[in-house]
Each structure stands twice: as structure tokens, then as C-alpha cells.
Amino acid sequence: MTRTVVVVGHGMVGHRLVQALRDRDPGGAWRVVVVAEESRPAYDRVALTSYVEDWDAARLQLDGARYPGDAAVELRLGDPAAALDRAARTVTTASGRVLAYDALVLATGSTPFVPPVPGRDLPGCHVYRTIADLDAIRASVAAARGGVGRGSAMVVGGGLLGLEAAKALRDLGVSPHVVELGPRLMPLQVDEGGGALLKRLVERLDVTVHTGTSVAGIAADRGRLLAALANGTELDLDLVVFSAGIRPRDQLARDCGIEVGPRGGVVVDAACRTSDPAVYAVGEVALHAGTVYGLVAPGYAMAEVVADRLLGGSAEFTGADLSTKLKLMGVDVASFGDAHAATEGALEVVVNDAVAGTYRKLVVSDDARTLLGGVLVGDAADYATLRPLVGRPLPAEPAALLAPAGGGTGVGVGALPDEAQVCSCNAVTKGDIRAAVGAGACDVPALKACTRAGTACGSCVPMLKQLLTVCGVEQSTALCEHFAHSRAELFEIVRVTGIGTFSELVARHGRGRGCDVCKPVVASILASLGGGHILAGEQAGLQDTNDRFLANMQRNGTYSVVPRIPGGEITPVKLMAIAQVAEDYGLYTKITGGQRIDLFGATVDQLPAIWKRLVDAGFESGHAYGKALRTVKSCVGDTWCRYGVQDSVGLAIELELRYRGLRSPHKLKSAVSGCARECAEARGKDFGVIATETGWNLYVGGNGGTLPRHADLLVSDVDKEELVRVIDRFLMFYIRTADRLQRTSVWLDSVEGGLDHVRDVVVHDGLGIAAELEAQMAAHVAGYADEWAGVLADPEKLARFTSFVNAPGAPDPTISFRAERGQSVPVALGIPEVVGR
Amino acid sequence: MTRTAPAWTPVCPVAAIAPETGVAVLLEGGEQVAVFRSADDTLRAIGNIDPFSGAAVLARGIVGDLGGVAVVASPMHKQRFDLSTGVCVDDPAVAVPTYPVRVRGATIEVGRP
Numbered sequence: 001m002t003r004t005v006v007v008v009g010h011g012m013v014g015h016r017l018v019q020a021l022r023d024r025d026p027g028g029a030w031r032v033v034v035v036a037e038e039s040r041p042a043y044d045r046v047a048l049t050s051y052v053e054d055w056d057a058a059r060l061q062l063d064g065a066r067y068p069g070d071a072a073v074e075l076r077l078g079d080p081a082a083a084l085d086r087a088a089r090t091v092t093t094a095s096g097r098v099l100a101y102d103a104l105v106l107a108t109g110s111t112p113f114v115p116p117v118p119g120r121d122l123p124g125c126h127v128y129r130t131i132a133d134l135d136a137i138r139a140s141v142a143a144a145r146g147g148v149g150r151g152s153a154m155v156v157g158g159g160l161l162g163l164e165a166a167k168a169l170r171d172l173g174v175s176p177h178v179v180e181l182g183p184r185l186m187p188l189q190v191d192e193g194g195g196a197l198l199k200r201l202v203e204r205l206d207v208t209v210h211t212g213t214s215v216a217g218i219a220a221d222r223g224r225l226l227a228a229l230a231n232g233t234e235l236d237l238d239l240v241v242f243s244a245g246i247r248p249r250d251q252l253a254r255d256c257g258i259e260v261g262p263r264g265g266v267v268v269d270a271a272c273r274t275s276d277p278a279v280y281a282v283g284e285v286a287l288h289a290g291t292v293y294g295l296v297a298p299g300y301a302m303a304e305v306v307a308d309r310l311l312g313g314s315a316e317f318t319g320a321d322l323s324t325k326l327k328l329m330g331v332d333v334a335s336f337g338d339a340h341a342a343t344e345g346a347l348e349v350v351v352n353d354a355v356a357g358t359y360r361k362l363v364v365s366d367d368a369r370t371l372l373g374g375v376l377v378g379d380a381a382d383y384a385t386l387r388p389l390v391g392r393p394l395p396a397e398p399a400a401l402l403a404p405a406g407g408g409t410g411v412g413v414g415a416l417p418d419e420a421q422v423c424s425c426n427a428v429t430k431g432d433i434r435a436a437v438g439a440g441a442c443d444v445p446a447l448k449a450c451t452r453a454g455t456a457c458g459s460c461v462p463m464l465k466q467l468l469t470v471c472g473v474e475q476s477t478a479l480c481e482h483f484a485h486s487r488a489e490l491f492e493i494v495r496v497t498g499i500g501t502f503s504e505l506v507a508r509h510g511r512g513r514g515c516d517v518c519k520p521v522v523a524s525i526l527a528s529l530g531g532g533h534i535l536a537g538e539q540a541g542l543q544d545t546n547d548r549f550l551a552n553m554q555r556n557g558t559y560s561v562v563p564r565i566p567g568g569e570i571t572p573v574k575l576m577a578i579a580q581v582a583e584d585y586g587l588y589t590k591i592t593g594g595q596r597i598d599l600f601g602a603t604v605d606q607l608p609a610i611w612k613r614l615v616d617a618g619f620e621s622g623h624a625y626g627k628a629l630r631t632v633k634s635c636v637g638d639t640w641c642r643y644g645v646q647d648s649v650g651l652a653i654e655l656e657l658r659y660r661g662l663r664s665p666h667k668l669k670s671a672v673s674g675c676a677r678e679c680a681e682a683r684g685k686d687f688g689v690i691a692t693e694t695g696w697n698l699y700v701g702g703n704g705g706t707l708p709r710h711a712d713l714l715v716s717d718v719d720k721e722e723l724v725r726v727i728d729r730f731l732m733f734y735i736r737t738a739d740r741l742q743r744t745s746v747w748l749d750s751v752e753g754g755l756d757h758v759r760d761v762v763v764h765d766g767l768g769i770a771a772e773l774e775a776q777m778a779a780h781v782a783g784y785a786d787e788w789a790g791v792l793a794d795p796e797k798l799a800r801f802t803s804f805v806n807a808p809g810a811p812d813p814t815i816s817f818r819a820e821r822g823q824s825v826p827v828a829l830g831i832p833e834v835v836g837r
Numbered sequence: 838m839t840r841t842a843p844a845w846t847p848v849c850p851v852a853a854i855a856p857e858t859g860v861a862v863l864l865e866g867g868e869q870v871a872v873f874r875s876a877d878d879t880l881r882a883i884g885n886i887d888p889f890s891g892a893a894v895l896a897r898g899i900v901g902d903l904g905g906v907a908v909v910a911s912p913m914h915k916q917r918f919d920l921s922t923g924v925c926v927d928d929p930a931v932a933v934p935t936y937p938v939r940v941r942g943a944t945i946e947v948g949r950p
Contacts, residue, residue, distance in 0.1 A: 481904065503876070513857070513876065515901035516910035516917070541858040545897045545912030553912055557892035604897075805849045805860040805872075813867045814886065814893045829891030 002031050003102035005310060006091050008081045008252065010036035012045055013283030013299035014107035015065050018073060020307035025072075030310060032073045033101075035093055037080035038130060041065035046296055048134065049164045052171045053713045054683075054699075055138070057131050081108075084256045086276055103278055105306055106253060106266055110246035110284040110294070115156065119218030124225050124239045128165040137241065141172045144224070144238035150175055154227050154237050156215055157244035158185040163328045165243045166207050170329070173717070177208045177235055181244075184211055189324060189335040193352055194377040197359040201331045201378065248285045248292055261287040270316035271309050272302045280306045289319060297425045304427075321390075323424060325376075325383040330756065332380035337373025337390035338363050346372055349398040353378075360402045362386075369393055384463045388420030388430070422467070423453035423460045433464065437471040444468070462752070479740065480517040483510040487521055487665060487740045494525050495736075502526075502542050520544045521740050524627055527663035528735050529776075530783050533790045534663075535797050546625035549801065550787055551607055556815055556826035559607060560600040561587070562624035563614050564660060567634045567652035567672075568595030577617035581610055588823045594631035594669065596622060601824055603812060605803045611788045620786035623661060627741075629668045632656035633681070637674035637691075646691030648674035651720065655689070658724070661784045662731065665738040665747075683711045686744040687727055692716070696723045700730055701748035701755070709745040712755050715763055725774065729762040732773035845939070845946040848872060851880075854945075859909065861885050861896040862947055870936050870947050871896035873920055875907060881920040882936035882947050887911045888925075895933065 005021070007014050018032055036042075043060040051060060067073040079093045090098050112127035114120055124144070126137050144151050151174040155165045158180025166176040178185070184195025185202065199209050213231040218240060220226075225237040248265040259267045259275035265287025272280050272288075283299035284292060293299065298320035308315035323336035341348050345366030352359050358378035364371055371389045376382065386401070394401065416422075418431035428451045441447045444464050448454050454461045477486035483506070485493065490505075499505045502522045506514050514522075523542035527534050534540075534547055546552050551559035563578065578597055582589045587610075588600040602610055624630060634652035638644030652672040662668070671680040672689045682688025688699040688711050695717040702711030715726055738747040751757055760766035762773075791797045802808045817824040848862050854874040862870040862885075869885035873896075885893045890913040898909040903926055908917040917926045918933055925931040937948035 482901075512905065513900075513902040513907075515903065515908070516899040516915060519899050519901060538855075538857075541855055541900070544899065545894070548897065553894070553897075555890065555892065555913075557890075557894045557913075799853075800855075803861065804863040804869075805853060806846065807863045810863055812869075812893055813863075814869070814891070 002028060004031045004033060004100060005103045005105060006081075006099055006101040007032060007034045007105045007107055008091065009107035009109055009249075009283075009285075010034050010038070010042045010065075010075065010077070011107060011109045011283065012042055012062065012296050013109070013303050014105075015042035015062055016300050017105060017107060017282060017303035017306055018067065019064065020304050021310060022067075022070060022073065024307055024311055028072045030072070030103075033099055034073065034075045035079055035081050035091070035099070036075070036077045038132070039078040040131065041075060041077060043131065045129075048128075048131070049168045049171075051131060051134050052138075052168045054710065056710060059710060060131070081252060084252055084279075086256050086258075086279070089278060101278070103280065103310060106250075106274070106279065106281040106285050107283050107303075108249040108252065108285045110248050110292075112161075112242055113245040113247045114242045115215070115244055117156075117215045117218060119220070119225075119227075120240075120242070122218060122220055122225060122240075124237075125218065126239060126241045128161060128168070128241050128243045134168065137168070137239065138172065140239045141169075141174055151238040152177070152236065153239045153241060154179060154215070154225075154235055156240065156242045158182070158209065158211065159188060159243070159245065160186060160324070160326065160328075161243040161245075163202070165241045166202075167329045169241065170206060174238065175206055175208070177210060177237075178202075179210045179213060179215055179229060181214045182211065185209060186333065188322070189339065190333065190375050190377060191340060191361065193350060193361065194333070194335075194359045194375045197352070197354075197357065197377045198328075198331060198333060201357060202329055205329050207329070246284060246292075246294055248287065250285055253279075253281070253285075261290070261292075265292045268302075268317075270305075270318060272306050272317055273309070280309070282306055288317060291319070293320060293322075295320070295322065295324065297427070300425065301427055323387050323390075325380050325387075327756065330760075332376065332378060334376040334380035334383040334387075335374070336383065336387040337371070339373045339375050341372070343372050349402060351399075351402040362398045362402060364394065364398050368398060384422075384460055385416070387424070388416050388422065392417065392420075422463050423451075426452040428453035430467065433467050434471060437468060437473060442468070442473050477739075479521060480515055482506060482512045482514050482518050485509070487525075488737045490522065491525050491528075491736055494522075495529060500526065500531060501538050503538060514542075516544075517740070520547070520627075523547070524663045524665065528780075530779055533785075533794075533797075534787060535791065535800070540797075540800065549604060549607060550611075550621060550625055550791065551602065552625045554600060554826065556829055557812065558600070558815060558826065559602050559604065560598050560624070561602055561607070561610055561614070562592065562596055562598050562622040563619035564622035564656070565596040565631075566656040566660075567632060567649050569634075569649055569653060574617060574619070577614070577619075581613045581617075584613075585610055586817070586824050588825055592624075592631075595633050596624075596631060598624070601817065601826070603803060603815060604801055605809060608792060608798055608801050612792055615786070615789055615792060621661075621788045623787075627664055627666050629656070629659040629662045629664075629670070631669065632659075633669075633671035633685075635672075635674050635677075635679035637672075641674060643677060644674035644691070645693055646674050646696070648672040648680065648689075648691060651689065651696070652680075655724075655727070658781055659727075659731065661787070662735075662780055664731070664735045666741050666743045668731070668744070684708070685711060687711070687730065689723065695719050698723055698726055700758070701745045703743055703745035705743075707745070712748070714755070714759060726762055728777040729770050729773045730758070732776050733758065733762055733769075736773075845941075845948050847941075848945040848947055850943050851878070851940060851945055852943075857900055859896040859898070859900065861893065864947070869893045871898075871909070872938060872945060872947060873900055873907075873909060875900070879907075880938045880940070880945060881907065882938040883909070883918060883920060883923045884933035884936075886933070887913050887916075888931050888933060889914055889916055 042062045042065040079095045081091050082094045083092045112129050153169045153174045154177045155162050158178045169176040185198045213229050216228045216230050218227045227235045250260045250266045253266045266281040268281050268286045282302035305315045305317045325334035341363045350361045361375045363373040436450050478484045519542040592598050632652040632655045634648045637648035669685045670687050671682040671685045673680040673682045674691045684702045684704050690697045697716045698714045699711035700714045703709045816827045856876045859871045859873040871885040872882045898912045900909045907920040910917045923933040923935040
């Protein structure tokens with residue numbers, strides 16, 4: 001008989017519980033009812049701060065959190081549980097609905113702790129916990145600044161959450177003060193040395209840190225807030241955010257007599273069962289062996305235990321360590337194991353490099369043979385390999401493990417035992433990964449799908465790659481059988497050696513004659529590096545057919561023609577010129593999605609004559625055929641639109657003319673919107689620009705197509721000069737390093753370090769190549785020439801636009817047209833009889 | 838019956854085909870042939886019609902080698918054809934016809950299969 005489990009709360013852990021139970025219960029022994037307070041399904045609260053980047057709540061939503069197509073799960077949003085009746089085994093919701101249960105799981109999480117400071121309820125005081133909290137903070141910032149000057153805010157609490165809140169405020173254009181009662185930032189995770197460095201690094205980022213003091217009171221002061229600190233400091237503020245820790249939401253349990261701890265938290269045993277055997281508790285509401293865990297990984301582990309128990313299993317939760325690795329305001333911080341050397345006789349080995357801005361500490365046993373824990377600040381790359389070694393013999397001298405030379409401990413993943421956890425978020429061991437590889441998983445996405453490793457915080461992804469290599473799965477980056485190099489490596493070879501032809505490149509760095517994979521790649525690289533006309537000499541034979549005939553091949557072998565219409569702005573005279581050409585050649589015409597006009601049905605031999613007419617009318621190639629910049633779409637902007645705040649058409653035209661003809665690993669699309677209403681759909685583009693009151697926001701990595709992706713904010717509120725500089729660098733960095741046919745969206749997701757790394761390179765010049773990238777783009781802009789004009793001026797190139805070499809001008813007998821809705825469309829080609837072998 | 842068409846059709850001078858590319862040739866009767874010239878001046882001719890799409894486009898494909906075998910990739914959907922046998926490498930049940938090709942003086946000529 002089907003039993004019912006009611007899950008109270010739909011946060012990350014509640015969702016994981018439902019997933020874990022449904023995964024293990026295909027027969028549907030349990031019906032699941034989830035009652036949730038928030039009106040949206042479970043979202044990634046760990047990544048809450050990233051909401052500030054785009055205010056796109058949908059992006060935070062967890063996969064499958066609405067359980068589509070699963071009749072066994074009922075999700076009741078916006079109707080929290082109000083009371084439990086343990087005797088009747090029912091839960092009553094706020095709306096008055098009574099739900100019967102056979103088992104109940106409390107996954108209510110926690111509420112922010114707000115210290116009892118006078119004035120804490122004043123308007124402008126917030127907590128930092130939910131999407132709604134961030135929306136309120138945003139509204140508060142907007143109201144306070146009134147668009148003038150830089151606002152200021154106070155964050156109460158200098159722990160993990162407090163620093164996250166400070167980052168969000170900084171991203172909102174507000175200067176934050178962080179007030180921490182403890183003697184250092186993140187007192188739970190890092191030690192004194194690490195805390196000192198962390199403070200220095202954070203203060204570089206326009207954050208003022210006050211440690212060892214508390215807030216004495218907050219008062220309203222002429223529309224602003226005035227905070228007095230216990231050390232006498234006064235702060236003039238626009239808003240206050242409390243993030244000084246969490247308290248378990250245990251009221252439901254308290255009200256019905258379920259045992260809670262002296263400082264809160266529902267007491268659970270190793271089965272995550274409360275004092276009522278029909279009631280379980282998981283996540284931040286649960287108190288296990290005297291500890292409430294404020295991290296998602298232990299919550300996930302509890303969820304798995306309960307799912308197992310519901311199905312008659314005997315899984316146990318035995319506690320979790322508080323290891324964490326995070327990037328706070330661009331600063332890596334990690335702590336693992338016994339970070340504070342609390343173990344009897346523990347020894348500490350510290351390398352504190354003030355110049356490099358790194359602090360690294362290992363805690364080892366008294367005989368210096370066993371790793372107990374550690375703290376890494378400034379560079380936490382070794383966290384993934386060090387943490388699984390906790391409790392195990394050290395593979396080398398502690399000092400050698402911390403040696404900064406070359407970066408990296410040199411401890412390979414191969415040194416780890418099978419039971420070492422690789423993904424701590426989802427408790428996936430090295431053995432699990434090896435088993436998955438043995439069962440056929442051959443890349444990171446496959447490993448993610450079958451083990452869940454790397455799907456939460458992602459910090460173990462580099463280790464997954466290493467493990468694949470260790471397991472003998474070849475992660476070949478070879479382009480094809482003719483080149484053992486990746487596209488990025490070939491790009492560097494061509495750039496550094498100055499080799500100018502495919503034949504020389506394949507002779508010196510490859511083998512064979514090339515193929516339809518490597519030839520267009522090399523052609524694109526040569527073009528990106530200013531190799532002259534793409535049909536010059538040997539280059540013509542390297543091009544895909546679209547590039548070779550500077551038009552787009554259609555299904556019957558004819559081509560379509562797209563003249564450039566920068567920004568979508570066109571005069572009536574030019575429209576008439578296009579119309580006349582279409583009329584004279586019987587071309588099917590259609591408006592494209594990129595705000596221009598596509599003319600279909602031209603045969604190879606007609607292309608030059610058509611283009612002669614278009615070039616004479618002032619048009620040039622639109623590169624619709626190339627892996628190159630396509631269009632920069634725009635809305636009408638503030639010239640006409642009563643909502644517009646900037647001239648989006650003017651900027652779109654400028655950008656389109658700047659980057660026209662730029663050859664890249666894949667096509668590039670762009671758009672400019674004149675206000676936040678975003679009519680140009682800039683966030684669906686490889687680089688999209690949205691006007692603000694005072695400048696421009698630049699978004700990168702957007703995509704439509706098969707795998708839609710909203711673009712990520714790269715820089716905000718910059719002037720045009722800075723905008724163009726960042727786009728120059730971004731595009732050239734992409735062109736240098738992306739794989740063949742890799743759109744910016746996929747590239748951004750695959751670059752090690754992701755968007756943060758790309759921002760570091762193209763905004764902060766972290767690799768010191770910005771000037772080079774800019775120079776490369778300047779050379780492209782200066783060297784641009786219309787490809788079609790180039791063909792029309794060169795009899796040799798023109799001669800290739802022939803239907804039949806022995807009968808120029810003879811029509812291709814396979815091509816014919818019929819009329820549809822008043823225009824010419826191709827007659828479907830009869831597939832000729834295939835010659836059998 | 839085939840007497841009506843000449844055995845060899847003159848096409849063009851060798852130099853008119855850039856090395857590592859192809860051209861389309863129209864035979865009397867409407868048959869289309871794709872003639873390719875390799876870097877070492879080897880000439881090969883196959884049917885111009887891509888059997889997968891029905892479009893007459895193989896002469897516009899990229900030529901290259903696959904493990905040393907000279908091939909052309911259809912510009913329509915990238916299937917590759919062995920230039921010597923006409924067999925599709927990606928689907929050996931499919932093939933295009935091959936044609937004899939020779940040079941008379943400086944002129945390329947294509948024969949009947």
C-alpha cells in the first residue's frame with residue numbers, strides 16, 4: 001500500500017530528499033507531498049549572491065525542482081506548514097489544509113540570526129537569506145541612492161555569509177562596512193594568519209573591515225541610518241544587512257513537544273529521526289550529536305540517509321566535517337579537517353607569503369606523518385587534493401607540500417585511496433568515480449550525470465579530469481588525424497611562427513593533406529590573424545563552401561545572399577535597391593532574425609552580378625556565411641523610444657562596423673538595448689550591451705539555439721571607451737583560446753575558472769596580455785576590407801564563380817523553382833538512385 | 838545507344854583548377870561530373886551529385902585525405918567520398934559514379950564511366 005511522506009520545506013536539502021527518495025523508489029511505495037513557504041521551488045541558495053549579477057531567479061532554480069511528469073510528488077508552494085498533530089499524524093498548513101502523513105520530514109532550514117541591537121527593525125535593515133531578501137535589498141539601494149553618489153552599507157557579521165552579502169552590496173554599487181565581533185574575518189574557518197591576509201585582500205576591494213567590535217545601536221537620521229559601533233566608530237549608512245549566523249527553524253517541533261536542543265535545533269539520531277519515530281529532520285534544522293550544520297553537504301548526506309531509512313535501509317549519518325572552499329570577492333579561501341590544530345600535539349606548518357598574497361597552513365600529527373587539516377587563503381587550488389588526504393599518511397614532507405614554487409602540491413589524484421571523497425558536496429569517492437569510468441563514463445559531463453560529482457560547487461571538476469586521465473581515458477584535444485593540436489594550440493603556433501599557409505603548417509606541424517575539419521579551422525585562424533582576402537591563393541580551397549562562395553548554400557545547391565545592414569538601420573533608397581535586385585533575379589526574400597534581409601535562390605554564377613549591383617548601391621558583405629561577426633541587433637533607442645536612456649542604434653552600428661569581418665571559432669552575434677526593457681534581446685547574444693542611466697552593462701556568453709543560455713554580466717556601468725576596450729579583449733581572448741566550433745557560451749563554461757577567470761583576464765589584465773589583445777583587434781579594424789568588393793575587383797577570384805568550367809553560363813539542370821505565396825522556392829530534389837557497391 | 842555522346846569531353850586547362858580543389862563539368866546529356874586536382878597534380882573525377890541531398894555540389898566540397906585515402910567532403914552534410922572509388926566513407930552502402938580523366942596536351946578530358 002502506498003504510504004505518504006510529507007516534506008516540510010523546499011530548500012536545497014528538502015529537494016535533495018525528494019530526489020533521493022524518488023530515485024530509490026521506482027515502484028512508488030511512497031507518495032511525497034512537499035509543503036513550502038516560498039512561492040518558488042527549491043533554488044541554489046549557495047549561489048544566492050550571483051542573483052545580483054542578473055536578477056534572473058530562474059537561473060538559480062535547481063534541476064527538476066518541479067518534478068515534472070512525476071505523479072508521485074505533489075509540490076505545494078507558498079503554503080507553509082503551521083502545526084503538527086503527532087497523534088493524528090497530520091500537518092496543517094497556513095491555508096488551513098490538513099495533510100495526513102505516515103512519515104514526516106522537517107526540512108525547514110534556518111532563519112538569519114539578528115542580534116538584539118536597538119534599531120534593528122528600522123526601514124533599511126535587512127537579512128540575507130532568500131531571493132526576496134535580495135529583491136528588498138536592491139529596492140533599498142535604489143531608493144536610498146536616488147541615483148546620486150555612492151551609497152554605503154553595513155554588514156553585521158564577518159563570516160562566510162557576511163562576506164557574501166558584502167560582495168552582493170559591492171556589486172550593487174554600494175561601499176560596504178563589515179562588522180565582526182570575533183577577532184578576524186571568518187573566525188570559524190580560518191586562523192589568525194589566514195584572517196589577517198583575508199582582511200587585507202578584502203579591503204583592496206572597497207570593503208572596510210571592523211573586527212573585534214559589535215553594533216551598539218542603529219538610529220534613523222535624516223532619511224539615512226546612523227550606526228554606532230561598540231568601539232566608538234559611527235557609520236553613516238543607506239542600509240544594513242544582518243548576516244551574523246543562523247538559527248534552526250524548529251518552532252513546529254517545539255510546539256508539539258518534539259525534543260529540541262538547549263540552543264535550538266531538532267535533536268536527531270544517526271537515522272536522522274527525531275524523538276518522534278515518525279518524524280525526521282534534515283539540514284540546518286537538525287541537531288546531530290550537538291552540532292547544527294550550516295553547510296549544504298551534510299544536509300545532502302542527511303537527506304540520503306532518510307531516503308534510505310524510509311525504504312527500510314539502515315544508513316546512518318555519522319557527522320560531517322566543516323571543510324569548505326570558496327571564492328569570496330575573488331579571494332580563494334579554504335579550510336579543511338582540524339584547521340585550528342585542536343588535536344592533542346598537533347603541529348602547524350605555515351607558509352605566509354605576503355608578497356604573493358597567499359597564506360597556506362597544514363596541520364599534521366605530532367610525528368608529522370599524518371595530515372589533520374589545513375587553511376589556504378589567496379590560492380586554494382590544492383584544496384581538492386589535500387582535503388581527501390586528511391587522516392592519512394602524508395605523501396611528502398609538509399613543507400614540500402606547501403612549497404609555492406610552480407603552484408600546486410604536486411600531489412596527484414593518483415595518490416588518493418579509493419575511499420577518499422573527491423566530491424564532498426555529494427559524498428562521491430574516488431572509488432565511485434573509478435567505477436563510473438569503468439562502466440563507460442568517458443568525460444566530465446558523463447561523470448556528473450552518473451555520480452553527481454561536481455554538480456554542486458564544482459570545485460572537484462579539475463580532479464574529475466585528472467581521474468579520467470589516471471583511469472586511462474584519453475582526453476584527446478587533437479583537432480583531427482592531421483594535427484595533434486587543439487585549435488587554441490594551432491592558433492598560438494600560427495601567431496608565434498607567422499606561418500601563412502595551410503600547406504606549410506601541415507608540413508611542419510601536422511601530417512597528411514588535411515581534411516574538412518582542419519582546413520577551415522586553419523583558414524579561420526589565418527583570417528583572424530590578418531591573412532588577407534579569404535579567397536586569396538591557396539586559402540580558397542580551405543574554406544567551407546559558404547566562405548568559398550561568400551554566400552550560404554541552401555538545400556538545392558543554390559545560395560542565399562545577405563548584405564550588411566548595420567544595427568538594422570536602412571534607408572528607403574537602399575531598401576529599394578535590395579528589392580530591385582531580388583525582383584530582377586527572382587530571389588525569395590525574407591527578413592532575418594538579425595534585422596536584415598536574406599535573398600535566396602541565387603546560383604553560383606549569378607552571385608558576382610548580384611553583388612555588383614549591391615556593392616554599387618552601397619552594400620557590403622554581411623558575413624552571414626562566415627564563422628564571423630553576424631549582426632549587432634538593436635532596439636530603436638532613446639532617439640525615438642520614450643523609455644530609452646541611450647542611443648542603442650548608434651552604438652550597435654559602431655560595434656557592427658568595428659567587428660565586421662572578424663573571423664572567430666564560431667559565429668558571433670551581438671545586440672544593444674537602449675534600456676533595461678531589453679527589446680534587442682542582448683542577453684541571448686555572444687556579447688550584449690544594455691544601457692544604464694549612466695553608461696553600459698556588458699553581458700557575455702549568451703546563446704539561443706539548441707542550448708539557450710542567458711549571457712553573464714561582465715562589467716557594469718562603463719562608458720563607451722571602456723566598453724569597447726573590454727569587448728576588444730574579450731573577443732580576441734575567445735578567438736585565441738576557444739575550440740573549433742565552440743560558441744562563447746560553451747567556451748565560458750569550459751574555461752578553467754569560468755567567468756571569473758575571463759573577467760580577470762579581460763577586465764583586470766590578470767595574464768598581462770590585454771595590450772596584445774587590443775593591438776590584435778586594432779590591426780583587424782585597420783585591415784578590414786569588404787570581401788565582396790575584393791572579389792569583384794579580381795578577375796581570378798571572379799572566375800571561380802562558374803556553374804560549369806566547360807560551359808560557363810549553362811544553367812544547372814538539377815535546379816528548378818516553383819511558386820509559393822507569391823515567391824520562388826526550390827523544387828524538392830529527387831534523390832537519384834544510389835549506385836550500390 | 839551511347840554513340841551519340843563523345844567518349845571524351847574536353848574540360849579546361851589543368852591550370853584552371855587550383856590545386857586541392859574541384860570544378861563542376863557538364864557532359865552532353867546533362868550528366869554532371871566533379872573533377873579534382875590534388876597538390877601533386879593527380880586528377881580524379883566523380884559524379885557531382887551528392888546522393889544524400891540530391892544537390893549537384895560535390896565539386897564544391899573540401900578535399901583532403903582520410904588515413905592517406907583522397908576524399909572530398911560534401912558541402913551539404915559533410916559525408917566523405919573516396920575520390921578513387923566513389924564510395925562514401927561514412928556509409929559504404931552509398932557510392933557515386935567515377936569517371937576516367939586524362940590530360941591531352943594541356944587540356945583535361947573526362948571520359949564516360
